[in-house]
Amino acid sequence: MLLILSLVVTAASAFGVRREYGGAIFAIAGAAPNVTALAQTAAERLPVPLPLTWSGQKALLATCVEMQVSLLLALQAGPARSGVHRACDALAQDSLQMSPTFGMAHLVAAQAASARGDAVARDAALVQGQAFAPTEGWQALRRIELGLSGRSDLGRSDLGAPDLGPPDLDPTAQAALARDLRFVLATDWGSLPVARLYAASVRRPPLIEAALRDLPGSAQAAFLDHLRRLAKPAPSAMTGEP
Known part of the structure; x- marks a missing residue:
């Protein structure tokens, strides 16, 4: 029984490390290479899973914020820009499922909503972002x-x-x-x-x-x-x- 429990704990730990590692590498790479990669592949989700820790999610969302406002993204074709915003919005929504009070996730969602012309969703995200991250x-x-x-x-x-x-x-x-x-x-x-x-x-x-x-x-x-x-x-x- 102890051996089985140990194996389960080890597997869970390895799974968590893998999730955190992928997000950390993506965040460290910065906005420019990630925009380029997402634009080329037309991916609508980030190529890494959502980290389980708050610090991991924060780093990944901060990268999304910079990607969304980067000049490089502004120079991409419309479908590529939309894809990056959708990928970041999907990350933000996943994060908000875990922590609805995460102000940075609301900011990413607001920027994505603005990019797709959804004023209602943009306004709601701005209100929530200000409420949960006022300072x-x-x-x-x-x-x-x-x-x-x-x-x-x-x-x-x-x-x-x-x-x-x-x-x-x-x-x-x-x-x-x-x-x-x-x-x-x-x-x-x-x-x-x-x-x-x-x-x-x-x-x-x-x-x-x-x-x-x-x-x-x-x-x-x-x-x-x-x-x-x-x-x-x-x-x-x-x-x-x-």
Whole structure:
């Protein structure tokens, strides 16, 4: 009996290690090679099983987040882009079956829903992501970018100026986005990225302005200072003068 029990435990351990190892290798490889591989094979699921540990799932989902917003993915043909989003969404849904409160999985799901034009699913995932990861700053910034424009790549200078018109979010999602904005704009690290979004936008996002009105004067002053700095022309490479 002890021998049988030992064999069962050993087999279970080996199975768990294999699941974790595959996810770790995929995550370590990074976004670019994984986008290329998925685009070439037209796979609609990641070629690795969902890790059983939280840390393993976190690493795999973080890779998916970067894959979804990478310039390399944006350059792929439509079917390839859709396949990557579906593969990442499948991973997120599997993860949420195990842990419905995993904020990063909701972020991946929101990005996938936005990519396929499903505003209802996008809004629901944004709300859940904000509820379960309200102080994960980088996730809050992704949600802000996605909620304001339907894209989560607005920090990229290589994709041109975003057109941030009135977001087509439902009221619950707008309220969640407002909470994200108030949290991010009150910080030193978050004010500048949002100022970049605001300065680069064709139309000024009213949700940013509304969030600023709810913040102390010091946060408003910091935001305006960022805008002034962003408006200054870059110095010449030859003379150092504007």
